[in-house]
Amino acid sequence: MRRYVFSGNINVIRKLSYDVVIVGCGVAALYAALSLDEHLTCALINKEGREESNSIYAQGGIAAVIQNTDNTQHHFQDTLFSGAGLCNEEAVRVLVQEGPSDIEKLIHLRVPFDVDAQGNVQVTREGAHSHNRILHCGGDATGYHLTRTLMDAVSSRKNIAVYDYECLSDVCTDGNGRVNGIITIDTDGIFTFFASANVIIASGGIGRIYRKSTNAYTQTGDGIAAAMRAGAKVENMEFVQFHPTALIHPDKNGRYFLISEALRGEGAVLRNRRWERFMCNAHPMADLAPRDIVTRAIIWEMKNHDLPNVYLDITCKSRSFLENRFPTIYHECLRRDIDIAVDWIPVVPVQHYFMGGIATDLHGQTNIDGLYACGEAANTGVHGANRLASNSLLECLVFGRRCAEHINGSCPSVPAVPCIQPYKDAEAAVDLGTIRSQIRYTMTQKGGIIRNKTNLTEAIATIGAYHDTLQSLPMWSDMRIIMLNMATVSLAVLQAALRREKSVGAHYRSDETKEGTEKK
Numbered sequence: 001m002r003r004y005v006f007s008g009n010i011n012v013i014r015k016l017s018y019d020v021v022i023v024g025c026g027v028a029a030l031y032a033a034l035s036l037d038e039h040l041t042c043a044l045i046n047k048e049g050r051e052e053s054n055s056i057y058a059q060g061g062i063a064a065v066i067q068n069t070d071n072t073q074h075h076f077q078d079t080l081f082s083g084a085g086l087c088n089e090e091a092v093r094v095l096v097q098e099g100p101s102d103i104e105k106l107i108h109l110r111v112p113f114d115v116d117a118q119g120n121v122q123v124t125r126e127g128a129h130s131h132n133r134i135l136h137c138g139g140d141a142t143g144y145h146l147t148r149t150l151m152d153a154v155s156s157r158k159n160i161a162v163y164d165y166e167c168l169s170d171v172c173t174d175g176n177g178r179v180n181g182i183i184t185i186d187t188d189g190i191f192t193f194f195a196s197a198n199v200i201i202a203s204g205g206i207g208r209i210y211r212k213s214t215n216a217y218t219q220t221g222d223g224i225a226a227a228m229r230a231g232a233k234v235e236n237m238e239f240v241q242f243h244p245t246a247l248i249h250p251d252k253n254g255r256y257f258l259i260s261e262a263l264r265g266e267g268a269v270l271r272n273r274r275w276e277r278f279m280c281n282a283h284p285m286a287d288l289a290p291r292d293i294v295t296r297a298i299i300w301e302m303k304n305h306d307l308p309n310v311y312l313d314i315t316c317k318s319r320s321f322l323e324n325r326f327p328t329i330y331h332e333c334l335r336r337d338i339d340i341a342v343d344w345i346p347v348v349p350v351q352h353y354f355m356g357g358i359a360t361d362l363h364g365q366t367n368i369d370g371l372y373a374c375g376e377a378a379n380t381g382v383h384g385a386n387r388l389a390s391n392s393l394l395e396c397l398v399f400g401r402r403c404a405e406h407i408n409g410s411c412p413s414v415p416a417v418p419c420i421q422p423y424k425d426a427e428a429a430v431d432l433g434t435i436r437s438q439i440r441y442t443m444t445q446k447g448g449i450i451r452n453k454t455n456l457t458e459a460i461a462t463i464g465a466y467h468d469t470l471q472s473l474p475m476w477s478d479m480r481i482i483m484l485n486m487a488t489v490s491l492a493v494l495q496a497a498l499r500r501e502k503s504v505g506a507h508y509r510s511d512e513t514k515e516g517t518e519k520k
C-alpha cells in the first residue's frame, strides 16, 4: 500500500503546530476537544464545513441510565446481546458506567434535552433496549442540538482553532514510527502540514461507500484509510449496520432520510402491502427486534413478494403527538406529501452505521504511538457485531473524553518533520465519477446486507483493480484522495467479510452451513 498520498516537499508547504490535532467536527471530536486541558493548543479539522457530519443528523437520542427504574447492568446486558457475543466487555462496562456522568456534563453545557411537565429529562425506548433510557432533544433533532451546543462551547475556548474545508490526506510518522502530525489538502489543492505529537482521528464512518446510506456525504472512511496507510490496525471491518427504515427517496446529496427507530419505540409497526405485520413471525421482540434481524426480514419480505419497499405505520398516534415528538420526521415526510398521521411511510433498509474501524484500547490509543481514534471511526469494542441503538453518541462522548484525558496526562514533545519518500506516480486518464459509482454499486450488490463467497471474491477483484489504478495517480486533488480512501476501506470491508465465514450480528453469509463452512 502507498504510504503517503502527499508526494511533494514537506518543507515548502504551509506548516502549523498544535499540541493536539483532531480530525473531525462531529460529537466525538468536539467533546474530545472540550475535554482537553485548556493550556493545550488544539486544531479541529473538517472536510466540508461544520454543518455536515453524521452527528448533526442523529435523530433518536443518546442511550444512558439516568432513572432508578433502570440500572447500568441492564444497559450492559442489552449492549452485549446486540453485539452478538463479540463486544469487548471491559469497553462496554466503561461505556455504561461512565456515560451518565458525561450526560451530566452535557446538562451543565446546556444541551437542551427534552423534559416532562415536572422538568425531569424525558427518556424513551428504542429497539433491543429493555428499559426506557434514550434522552433526546427537540423531539427527534438530538444530533442537531447536541452538535450546536458543543460547537458553541468550542467557539468560546481560546485554545481551540477550527479549520474548515481541510481534507485529511495523510497521518504522518517520524523515523521511530511515532505520530508527528497530519497533512491536509484544501479545496484549491493547497497542502498544509499540521505538526503535532497527538493526533485524534474522529472523522466518522464509511456510509458513502454504499449507494444507499443515511450518512452525510463526508463519510467516505478517509480517517480510517489514512490511518491504515500509516500502519494502524483496523478491526471488525465486516460489521456494517443497515438501518431497516429509511424513506425510499434520497435528497439532493444522495442521502436517505432516516425514519428513526424511536417511532417503533412509540408503537409504529411494519406492514407489507397486504396490511400484514410480518415482524410478529420473525422475532419474539417483533418490530423492536435488533436492527439486523428487522433489516433482513424486510429484505425477505420485499424479495418474496416482489415489493420495492415495505411500510411503517404510526397512524395509531395522534397528529399532535407526532408533530411534537417527531417534528423533523413529521415535516420531512409532509414535504414529500406523506402525512404520517394518516399515511403509511414507504421505507427500505439502507447503510447506516459502521461498527468496525481503527482498533483502540480503552483510552482511544491505537497501535501507533501518539495516534488516537474515537467515535464512528474507531473500534473500541463496544458494539461487537452489531450496535445497540443510540449507543454511538454515548460512545463518542465517553471515548472522546478518554482520548483527551490520556493526552492531558502525557507530555507532548516537539515533533520532527516526517520523512516522506517521493512516490513514483504516473498520470493516467481516469473518470473519477464512474469509479465512484462502480465502487458504490459493487459494495451494495456484493458487500451489502446479504453476502456470499462468490460475490465477495468478485467484488474484491473489481475494487482491487480500481484501488491499484487510484494509488498510482498523482494526488493533487481532494477528490482523488477521497476516491482512493473509498477503495481502501471498501477492500478492507470485503476482505474481512470474506474471512468471516459464519453469520454473526450484522454480518450475514447466505452461503454458510450450520458448521460455518462454505457450501460447495
Ligand SMILES: Cc1cc2nc3c(=O)[nH]c(=O)nc-3n(C[C@H](O)[C@H](O)[C@H](O)COP(=O)(O)OP(=O)(O)OC[C@H]3O[C@@H](n4cnc5c(N)ncnc54)[C@H](O)[C@@H]3O)c2cc1C
Binding pocket: 023, 024, 025, 026, 027, 028, 029, 045, 046, 047, 048, 049, 052, 053, 054, 055, 056, 057, 058, 059, 060, 061, 062, 063, 142, 143, 166, 167, 168, 169, 202, 203, 204, 205, 214, 215, 216, 218, 219, 220, 222, 223, 258, 352, 353, 374, 375, 376, 377, 389, 390, 391, 392, 393, 394, 396
Ligand atoms: C441519520 C442518522 C441518525 C442517527 N441517529 C443516531 C441516534 O439517534 N443516536 C445515536 O447514538 N447515533 C445515531 N447515529 C449515529 C451517530 O450519529 C454517529 O455514529 C456519530 O454522530 C458519529 O460521530 P463522529 O463524531 O464519530 O463522526 P461524525 O459526526 O460523522 O463527524 C465526522 C467529522 O469528520 C470530518 N471528516 C471526515 N473526513 C474528513 C477528512 N478527510 N478530512 C477532514 N475532516 C473529515 C467530517 O467533516 C465531520 O466533521 C445516527 C446517524 C445517522 C447518519
